[in-house]
Amino acid sequence: MNKKNDVQQSLNRITIHPDVLYKRLGEEMVLFHLTTDRFYELNGTAARFWELLSEGHPMSEVSEQMMTEFSVTADEFAGQAEDLLRSLRKENLVDVHE
């Protein structure tokens, strides 16, 4: 399985943690975790990625939209998304549904 498929599969099992509040402020997305009492700022592509994730888009659409908007290849996007998701999971900002 290639990177793109890995990410697609993982994204399909990921939702935003219910204790996370978020709002877009211009180009940024600001997050606040009610449990950990931490603020986060997502900028640019990460903000857009979060936005698409929060809207419940299927991975195929997220991937397609991101590649359209940011002119990255499928493999480049997959690598970036994987890194971002790892960080989001580490901060408990998203839930992984097995």
Added chain:
Amino acid sequence: MIQLTRRGVESSNRVAVLEQLRADFEARHYFRIPNFLAPELLDFVQSEIDRGEFYGRVHQNIGNDLCLRGNAAFGALLFLFNDETLFRIVREITGCPQIGCFDGRIYRVIPGEGHSDSWHDDRIDQRLVGMTVNLSKQEYAGGILQLRDVASGKIEEVSNAGSGDAVIFRLSDTLEHRITALEGKAQKTAFAGWFRAEPDFLSLLKRRTAVVLKNPADAPRERTVTFEKDNDETNFVTTASRESSLDTY
């Protein structure tokens, strides 16, 4: 109906309601929003406050009270009060200039503890309009917000609000305010602060926020998505230095 929920401010935005609030503000320098905090949000905030810790604070030449050491109650309120819909409503009612952010704190006063407040106008730090939200679990006596016209000495008393109610009041060079001493045994807890012209909310947070998730992919030649931490103080409201900075507001 204007109410703050976890999703932000929800408003029916009925013209008649806004006109009444505008008339209240014009005549008495304040208006009240009953049940401004949605019940589930109020429950969350009060339970977090119960788990929190207060420390003594002295407001130079004004008074002293207790301030909540940072926890999620404050963070959630700060996040949610910085809401464009709320800013728009406040501007429509008060006629104040463009609002950049809301900044505040959770404080507590306890009868018999020597907590006090004196007349002041809060006209610093580009503050435009004041706001206080009652977070007390019990009804308290005294602790009334008073507004005084400096020239005439006329005092307007704002009767105590119910839990979750908000009172928004005018800040002006010609108007001062204070909280009267508590009576009885019940303590008062409130979230109080100011709508400010500057900075914007993101800038306010950046002055305090410890964790910043940056995406270097925004730079054209950088494709790696990583987080960068400004420092290891991952919670801006739990460090002494950060709280000290809050004290200056």
